[in-house]
Amino acid sequence: MPITMNMSSLQAKWEEVRQLYPWYKQMTGASCDFKWEEVPLLTQDRLLPYYESDESTVPRDWNVYRTSGTSGNKRKAIYYDANDEEAYIRYKVEMFAELLKGYNVSRALSDMGTGHAEATAVPIFEELGLACESVPFGLPAAAHLIRIKEYVPDVLYTMPSLMDGMLRVAPPDFKWGLKCVLLVGEPAPPAWRQRVAERLGIAEQDVMDTLGSIEIGTIAYYDRSIERYVVMDGVMAEGVEPAEAGLPEVELPDGEQLLVLTSLVRRRFPALRFVTYDVVRDLRVDVVHGKPVTTFEAIVKRVGPELKHxxxxxxxxxxxxxxxxxxxxxxxxxxxxxxxxxxxxxxxxxxxxxxxxxxxxxxxxxxxxxxxxxxxxxxxxxxxxxxxxxxxxxxxxxxxxxxxxxxxxxxxxxxxxxx
CATH class of the missing domain: 3.30.300 (GMP Synthetase; Chain A, domain 3)
Incomplete structure (x- = not known):
């Protein structure tokens, strides 16, 4: 059961998914009686009908993003229609506005490689009133440094692995000139953020982490005032044991669970009890700025049936x-x-x-x-x-x-x- 929920909203989501995805309605039965305890976890196996749907039937004005393959070695296609893209951008704008509050910034540089985050970065920052450019993917790391030197951004939007690459080739006296860094992608533990901040000449709190999923969209951001990740409004988060998701052989320490997400705004993906296979640590409800929100310490790893140790x-x-x-x-x-x-x-x-x-x-x-x-x-x-x-x-x-x-x-x- 989600840590925070509105039962009427969840029922509306359940009815929406059953209407949009006939295979889901078939899987859950003909009864229209909504019982949360009977809503199945959407594991990889149960999602195969979505991933293996006929792409020729998808409207041409939808955006398609591809991620890692299914068990049949076919790359997963994740769809966003205009409403989904608008909601994704709105959530990112809301999140970045909160993170950049108090910073006097006017220029952002997106260095994200490829994918959904890269494709939407420029309009997101422009909606926030910042000028923004995107570094072309595939350039050597040294060329990324040249772009930073020439463009002189206040904000760098990038992934931890790309940040590592730039730090690896940057001379010790390189003038970064950044006021803050926004991260998305791989895990960014506190000690790593501290070391990056030292190299960039900014405070650890100026290296800010966000979390997202190509299937769900924006999930959470790191709130430095409470030193925890805060789940976005409109996203329901719950933690389940691996056995509940078909992984009885996986054992997790106390306080760690599989992260399961429901999005009340995402439509072109069946975002109802979606099993992310990410392991979340200390998922709970906290009161932040007078409002109850779902928070967690970190996402620490990913599990799944395809890994041994x-x-x-x-x-x-x-x-x-x-x-x-x-x-x-x-x-x-x-x-x-x-x-x-x-x-x-x-x-x-x-x-x-x-x-x-x-x-x-x-x-x-x-x-x-x-x-x-x-x-x-x-x-x-x-x-x-x-x-x-x-x-x-x-x-x-x-x-x-x-x-x-x-x-x-x-x-x-x-x-x-x-x-």
Missing amino acids: GEKISIYDIENAVFKHVRQAVVKVLVNGNKLQVGIATIDELNDEVRAAVRDELHSTIPAIGAMIRGGLLEQMDVLFGSGVTDVSLPEGTRKPIKQKKLFVEPSSEGREHG
Whole structure:
């Protein structure tokens, strides 16, 4: 059951989904009696009729965005009609207006690669009254720095992995000139945000994180006043146990659950109890500025039927542990059979004391990894340090990274990485 809900709104959503998607009505039965406890979780398997629908029947004026594949290796097509796009932009404008409150900014640079966030960035910032340009995808990292130097933005809108790439090639004396950074995409743990802020010459609170999903749209933003993520109005969030979503073999620590979302505004996706497969930590209701809202500490990892040990590896926690002791690094995690390898590439010279501190932090602050090692599921963790990215490159033949591009699965492992 959602942490916050309006039953009449949920019933209206249920009726809408049944009307728009005949396969959903067939799946849920002919009865028109609404009972929340009987509304099914939309798992990957149950969503296949949506993902495998005939694209030729989709109106030509709808926008289509593609993401990782289904079990049949067909890329998922996610649709937005004009109303969905308008709602997406409205929510982003509302969120960015809240985050940028108090900042004297006039120019934004979007460095988002490709996808929905990139396609909508310019109109969103322009609606906020900011001039905005977008950096073309595919340019080398050094060219992104040149654009920052020439355009002199106050706000940089980017992804953590792209921010890492720019920091990796930026000279120590590079003049960023930024007042703040807005992030979306991969996990951005507090220690990572602190290190990025130090490099950019701004405060940690000026590196602001947001969360979204191509299926749902905007989900939440990090509220620095309470140091937690706040779920957007119109989005219902609930936490369920993995077994409820068909993953009985996955065990999560106390306080962690699978994130399930319902959007009251999204129409061209059946956004009713959608299982994200993201693991949310400490989901609860708080009173913020006199209003009850759903909040959580972080999204720490992703689970799913396609991962073996990978579903228990939290990149969020690993990076947070590393950046408590290392100023700048590229972190890569390899799961090879029952062996876990953490590669840390840094331009800084790390003495034995710092290296030992990183190893101790990784072992002591990530209970799931320690438990797997003690239980024999994983061998002792290898922590490898190098002076550059190539020094901790992955073995030849290693499969492509999953979404956050930091967790790798060796081909000899069972299963395949989650898209």
